[in-house]
Amino acid sequence: MRxxxxxxxxxxxxxxxxxxxxxxGTEGLWAAIEKNVAQLDAEKKKRRPGFYMWLGLISITGLIVGIYFYQFQPRNFIEDDINSAQSAKPISLYSTLNDSKHRETEHEMVQADSNNKSDSTEYENKQFAQTNTQNMNFSNTVKKTDLNEAGNNNNTNAVGQKWAQENETSSATNLAENEPIIDAIENVIDNKKGMKMATVKADSIDDNSMKTEGDDGLQNDDIAKETPEINDTIAMVLEPSNSDTLATEQAINRLADTTAIDIPGKFKRIKYIELAAQSIRTSAFYKNNGLATGQNEEIELADGFGLHAQFGIKINKRIELFTGLNFEKTELEQRLRTEVDNFDFQTAFGEVHIEEGEYQDEDDFFYVERYFYYLEMPIGIRYNFIARDKWLLNLKGDLLINYLMNQSNRNESYISLGNQTTILPLTFSFGLGIGTQYNFKSGFSIVSDFRYSLMLNSISSDENVVIKPYSIGVGLGIKKYF
Amino acid sequence: MIELETNNKLLEACLKGDQKARKKLYDLYAPQMMSVCYRYLKNDEAAKEVFQQAFFNVFKNLKQLKDPKTLSGWIKQIFVNAALTNLNSKKRLYLIGELSDANNGFENQNQAIDNLEVEVIMNMIENLPAGCRTVFNMYAIDGYSHKEIAEHLGISVGTSKSQLHDARKMLQKWIRANENVQMKVKTQ
Structure with a gap:
């Protein structure tokens, strides 16, 4: 003790x-330090374009993936091709409703079409082709040979013959006019056969541009695992007979690396990737003008889901910046009601046409279910207002660029109505959310959040129609820090 | 309080890239930190090299300083770390052998230390073997515990203690010898 x-x-x-x-002796040393610090400032300024280049790369990747999906539409593509060929005409509910009631064969449908319509115009001929195709699609018996046959029917069946008799145009010309449609159908079927699912793999963040000096990314556990090795090495180096300086250098470098870094707990790693699934409920604010007299329409809450792959960086223990790619299938359920004898629905999404007698009474409602498949790129910030060692509670906000990959519209009988041409392919939205995450294993966390998002611009290209979908969602996912 | 406010303003200005503020911070801490470098590094050139590198690190990592009240200790820590890095990248730490206890019984050591010039003590510390010098500096001067030294250097607590013990012995021996020389000079 003494x-x-x-x-x-x-x-x-x-x-x-x-x-x-x-x-x-410190007077003469400032110049060199000042020069080095000035260089550091310049380097920091140079790093910013790198970050934006990275964001640009993500955008381009998202666009390519979106185009890929758009080119190889997984469903409803047959009628879409035909609809695009007759986009001047409104979507007809008549044939599809008729289909749901009778499920007739394609030849019976041809006959019915032929009997019901007295004028065999070119439009009708195309309508016939559409009817055939929709019927085949619904009954799920589409075959390439059938479609060829359907195309040939334009010349050989009753409608084709009637059309040939009543018009001066020869059947050969008619075939030639319809060939592009048939080719399109064949091409799409071929594409469908060869279609593969695309996997999007997130690029890692550029280490050089993002890494904070002094943070080697190791957690305490990792260091602890390495300590015995370092202990042994340093003990050897400390022996006078041992001239190896490497291990000591490594140990001291570790000491130096810990300088000034204090991101506590299990969340101190600066980069992460997050994968999450989200269940969403969607509706829309909308304001439309010039609708048909007496028509009534509503958009109701409908279900959807999303898959999110996000990655980001931790600025400090409270703030994270993130981006990534989200896939979201959004459903909007539109209820249409007729009160007078008007069967051309000027809906917020465009025209919908039904035939007289297709509704039971004047209070009859027609439901149109609209599915939108979006690829979204968020750019957001997350603020951890409670940051404990094992769990966090945060608020997040993000702006999203939304690319419409595909759309699907159908009536309540699950009959496809084809595409609406007035939907904008590119929209912007923002999201606000509150979330929590729990670290259950070194570097891994479970995340969950509650989120609200709203389109910032109308999804309709019609200037007279303003329709802004909003959604609330609950998500669950996993997050990995690096 | 005034010092804290000054520190806050100075730090804010430094973070904004104000070169004048940086120079002011440099002038404020440079002499003290140069002393730290000399304490850990025997070589004058190495000390200056570490000094420049450490000050660069101070400006580079300044935004990560959370509490301005700890500025002084934070800067010192960076210098100590930089000194240790340099020391071990160029010259190995080594342990001296077990010293005899013949030098025990140096009863008036505090008086002897008081009589010494600061530069002489600094010179003695600089002349300790690297391992002893490092541990002595960290423990006796900069307030690290043996456990912390062991963790930082990757050595055992026992090794740290023995290095400290040897450093003390050597310093006591040199201080005593210096005292004897002084007494001889006086008597002559």
Whole structure:
């Protein structure tokens, strides 16, 4: 004990003697430091374009993936091709409703079509082709040979013959006019056969541009695992006979690397990737003008889901920036009601046409279910307002660029109505959410959040129609820090 | 309080890239930190090299300083770390052998230390073997515990203690020898 006191007294005496010692010779050293710091400032400024280049790369990747999906539409593509060929005409509910009631064969449908319509115009001929195709699609018996046959029927069946007799145009010309449609159908079927699912793989963040000096990304557990090895190595190096300096250098470098970094707990790693699924309920604010007299329409809450792949960086223990790719299938259920004899629905999404007698009474409702498949790129910020060692509670906000990959519209009998041409392919939205995450394993966290998002611009290209979908969602996912 | 406010303003200005503020911060801490470098590094050139690198690190990592009240200790920590890095990248730490206890019984050591010039003590510390010098500096001067030293250097607590013990012995020996020389000079 006496010896210990003596040692402490000795240490104290030395410390007091030299504790406030100052050394000269620093005057000439500032210039070099100033130069290095100025270079550092310049480098920091240079790093910013790198970050934007990275964001640009993500955007391009998203666009390519979106185009890929758009080119190889997984469903409803047959009638879409035909609809695009007759986009001047409104979508007809007549044939599809008729289909749901009778499920007739294609030849019976041809006959019915032929009997019901007295004027065999070119439009009708195309309508016939559409009817055939929709019927085949619904009954799920589409075959390439059938479609060829359907195309040939334009010349050989009753409608084709009647059309040929009543018009001066020859059947050969008619075939030639319909060939592009038939080719389109064949091509799409071929594409469908060869269609593959695309996997999007997120690029990692550029280490050089993002890494914070002094943070080697190791957690305490990792360091602890390495400590025995370092201990052994340093012990060897400390031996006078051992001239190996490498291990000591590594140990001291670790010490130096810990300088000034204090991101506490299990969340101190600076980069992460997050995968989450979200269940969403969607509706829309809309304001439309010039609708048909007496028509009534509503958009009701409908279900959807989303898959999110996001990655980001931790600026400090509270703030994270993120981006990524979201896939969202959004459903909007539109209820149409007729009160007078008007069967051309000027809906917020465009025209919908039904035939007289297709509704039971004047209060009859028609439901149109609209599915929109979006690829979204969020750019957002997350603020951890509670940051504990194992769990976080945060608020997040993001702006999203939304690319419409595909759409599907159908009536309540699950009959496809084809595409609406007035839906904008590119829209913008924002999201606000509150979330939590729990670290269950080193580097891994479970995340969950509640989110509200709203389109910032109308999804309709019609200037007279403003329709802005909004959604609320609950998500669950997993997050990996690097 | 005034010092804290000054620190806050100075730090804010430094973070904004104000070169004058940076120079002011440099002038404020440079002499003291140069002393730290000399304490850990025997070589004058190495001390200056570490000094420049450490000050660069201070400006580079300044935004990560959370509490301005700890500025002084934070800067010192960076210098100590930089000194240790340099020391071990160029010259290995080594342990001296077990010293005899013949030098025990140096009863008036505090008086002897008081009589010494600061520069002489600094010179003695600089002349300690690297391992002893590092541990002595960290423990006796900069307030690290043996556990912290062991963790930082990757050595055992026992090794840290023995290095400290040897450093004390050597310093006591040199201080005593210096005292004897002084007494001889006086008597002559």
């Amino acid at each position: 010896e210990e006191k003596k040692h402490k007294a000795f240490d104290k005496a030395i410390r007091e003697k030299i504790g406030n010692h100052v050394a000269s």
